Every structure is written in structure tokens, then in C-alpha cells.
Amino acid sequence: MHFVFAKTSWVYKVFPYFKWTVYALLSINVYLFFTEQTLVEGIDSLAWVVLLLLFEWETSQLGKPALSKWKKYGIHLVRLVAYVFVVASAIEYSTASYIAENGRLDMYNSWIWLGVVIALEYDVYFPGYYRKWEWWLRNALKIVMYAALIVIALLWGMENYEGAWLDFYDALLWILCFFAIELNVFRFEEEIPFQEEVEANPELAKAFDEMVH
Template identity: 30%
Template sequence: MSNAEFFLSYPKFKLAILALLTLNIGIYAALDTLTTAVDALVWVILLVMFELETVKASPFNETTLHAIRNGLIVVIALVFGSYVRDNEWLDVSNSLLWFALIVLLELEVRWPSLLARHRRLFWLMTVAVFVGLIGMVVAWLTQSDWLDAYDALLWIAAFGVIEVDIFHFLQLTRD
């Protein structure tokens, strides 16, 4: 399948979410700090990397994918450190929840047999993380931090639809 065929066959709602996330990078760069813009950029790249790996469309080999992903994770850890240093506790809490989700995704990719043995536990942990992330949206809304609330909700949609494939994930409750 050529790149053009792949692009045309890719669900339009996924493209719309990726476009909105990309727009958020510019919004954060214009209206917020460099740290939040870098944070948004790195997470978008990480999301795209996971998606390319999931749909088996990556232009990189597995070693290169892991190296890029590890570099992105280092940048994310540095951004997290700046949130801790600056006492931005909502951002710290939000980051910890996203770290938990990334760990769950990495387990799914790297050790599928482990998850097959503990399917229900994995499902419950994923639900708990998403509930926590929804709680972050509520926390930002209560502080009238509309941009962060919108961004958090968009990221929940992105990972729920693009990465976790929420419709498949919800099927686990019937198994």
C-alpha cells in the first residue's frame, strides 16, 4: 500500500484528532510556555510512533523505533522534572497518569503473553487511568483553565480512539 493509499484509507476522525493535537502545539507555543509546547510536540510524536507501529506502517525498523521512543521518553521526563520544579501539581498529576498509560501500552506491545494471563487486571488498570485522566479535565475546568481542560479531553479521545481502540477495549468486558 502506498503512502497516498494509506492516507486515504485512514479513518478521517483519527486524522481530525491528529490535526487538532498538532494545532495545540502551535496554541501552546503562542499562548503558554516553551515547556508546554515541547511537551505537546513530544507527546504527538510519541502518539504517531505508537500508531505507526500498531498499523504496521512504520518507515523505521524496530530498533530505530525503540531508540526514537526512548529519546522522546527522556524529553518527557525532563518536562516532568520542570513541572515538579515549578510546583505545577496538576501537570505533575496529569503526567503521572499518562506515564501509567504508556507503561500499560508498552506492556501490551512488549509482553502480550503477560497481559493475556492477566487480562482483567490490565483492563481494570486501564480503566483506572482513564478515570484519573477524566478527573484531570474536571480539575482544570474547576480552575477555569479551559485550554488545559480542552487539551486533556482531546488527548483522552486521541488515546482512546487511536491507541487503545476503545471499541475493541470495551469488548473485553464481555469476555
């Protein structure tokens, strides 16, 4: 699969432009959510952008030398703060009063996205140590979650309340942004063998350990 991200491939050349374009558009959406939607949705959107940028940086560093202790602590602190706001927003979306006024889609959307980022946290902190069944199971779960998010986006697109267009547009942008994150992970994973192959071949094991440590 190395041809996908070979430096001579069009994917390799176009990918950075695609990625940072959708990130920029999503950042504009943060402003729109603060001005057009509720304060909870604005804060939620901002916290998610922070998490997105952390994932972008971390997944782009997979297979590279480890960070210093203090840089790791700094990243963990920022992540923790972002997660506090994200989870708080998800809880708010799940309250009876919010659902009565805005429906259940925000609630479903927020908790499914939390499932996606849990899977990505696994990718970041346990890179490369995958058996075939584990790799397929992890990605099957991701596909199910992303499919559910696409359905939610389409449902927003069919709504006619004020601000529905922004919810639909924002949902699609988020899916594209995390598609870029997933490509970062894929770019790393296509360079490494499955654990079964590592165990069977000592030469692969040495290269594998050098890559993930």
C-alpha cells in the same frame, strides 16, 4: 466480539475519520502551547505527539509481519528521544517552583500519562500473551488511570486562570487520541483467544502463534 470491527460495521467505517481528526486537532494544539503556554509545556506537548504517532503506527501493526532490524532501531531511537523530553517535563512539573506558580495538576497529569504509556508499551511488546486475570488487571489499571485523567481535565475546566481553557481542551483531546490507540489494541485483541484457551486447544495454539509472531 468480532462484529465491532467487522468491515461492514459503522465503527469500522467511521473510526479512521474520527482518529485522524482528533490527531490533527491535537497537532494544532502543539502550536498553541508554544505560543500560549510555557516553553516546557510546548516541548512536552510536541514530544507526546511524537509518542502518540509512534503508538498509532505500532498498534496498527499488531499481528502483522515484524519490521526489519534497522526500522526497529529507528523507532526505538525516536521513542527514546521523545521519552527523554516527556520525563524531563514531568520532573520539571514536579519542582517546587513550578508547583508554586502553576499548581499540581500538571504534575499529576504527566505522571499518570506516563503510567498509561507504560501499559501501552506492554501491549505493543507483549501482544496477545494474556491470561484472563492479566487482561482484566491490565485493563482495570488503565480504567483507573483514564478516570483520573478525566477528573484532572474537568478540574482544569473549572479553573479561571489564563490558558485554563486550553489545558481543558488539550486534556480532552489527549484522552480521545489515546482512546483511538486503545481501539487499535482492542481490534487486535478481539481476534485472539486467552492463553488458557490456547493451552487447552492445540489448533488455537497454532493460529495464535502465527498471529503474534
